[in-house]
Amino acid sequence: MSIVGFVGLGNMGRPMAANLAAAGHEVRGFDVVPEARERAAAQGVTVVGSAEAAADGADALITMLPKGAHVRGVLLADGGPLTRLAAGAVVVDASSIDVATSRDVHEACKALGIEVLDAPVSGGVAGATHGTLTFMIGGAESALALARPLLEVMGGRLIEVGGAGAGQAAKACNQMVFGASLVALAEAFVLADRLGLSARNLFDVLSTSSGNCWALTNFCPRPGLVEGSAADNGYVAKFAAALLAKDLGLAASAAESVGVDLAVGGAARRRVDELAASDGTLDASAVIKAVEAIDTAA
Ligand code: NAD
Secondary structure, X not given: OOEEEEEOOOOOHHHHHHHHHHOOOEXXXXXXXXXXXXXXXXXXXXXXXXXXXXXXXXXXXXXXXOOHHHHHXXXXXXXXXXXXXXXXXXXXXXXXXXXXXXXXXXXXXHHOOOEEEEOOEEOHHHHHHHOOEEEEEEXXXXXXXXXXXXXXXXXXXXXXXXXXXXXXXXXXXXXXXXXXXXXXXXXXXXXXXXXXXXXXXXXXXXXXXXXXXXXXXXXXXXXXXXXXXXXXXXXXXXXXXXXXXXXXXXXXXXXXXXXXXXXXXXXXXXXXXXXXXXXOOEEHHHHHHHHHOOOOOO
């Protein structure tokens, strides 16, 4: 059994930390938001008062934070949690962030002799809850050997994709495909509606045809079609539009840095940015509202 520090107990971090606690690890969790701390405490996580306290004497430190700036603020702070870990500890940043910050985290850990992985995930809140996430792992074999028992509790699939920052590169590509799928679905439902086709009939066709995809069965933009979807709950975020906008921005800057033209990814980004600008706290599937607002025939 390990002592695990867990920083970031939001939609994803809370169920991930809860699964580690349920597996018998001592999980010391911290979040800046009191409600997140309370909900995690109700799920078996020992809540502490700071990221440093979470890391104190821990065998592993896991971060599940919104953006690179938050990861920098926590992991790269002078005298921060990295300096508090037990000897031989491993750091796992599971947040979806930019490759440059991720590489800086690897460097900072290396300088302190700490093993580290960037390990962003796919699978959403359902995957986090059921312990079936896919981890995209960048870093050394020796770090993975230390983290594997924990990752296997939280995930169903561990994919090693390369060295420092490679997990983030894989995640950016994945999110670009997810964002493009979600926007394409939103466009399809609006188009179907204006052509007189019911959402139910379009769903039945898509879900059994070549238009089927993970975004449809997990983030269907119309209510009443997928049980438990955000659309069924007034678009309360399972995956916030602001986070998808961030991911599409990361994909865009990564593409720019290596000279790749993301025609489809760029178009999807514009729509998601429109939603994020009006209300980024809504679920990403609410992008259908941005599509619906457009009427080029008008
Ligand atoms: P979230 O906003 O629900 O949770 C993030 C948590 O981090 C919040 O509770 C916030 O209060 C906390 N936080 C922020 N700054 C902090 C700090 N300095 N110290 C401690 N806690 C701090 O986001 P989420 O949906 O859980 O996503 C987390 C990460 O996982 C993001 O990078 C996101 O892109 C990625 N992700 C999300 C999903 C999803 O479906 N929600 C899926 C895959 C990956």
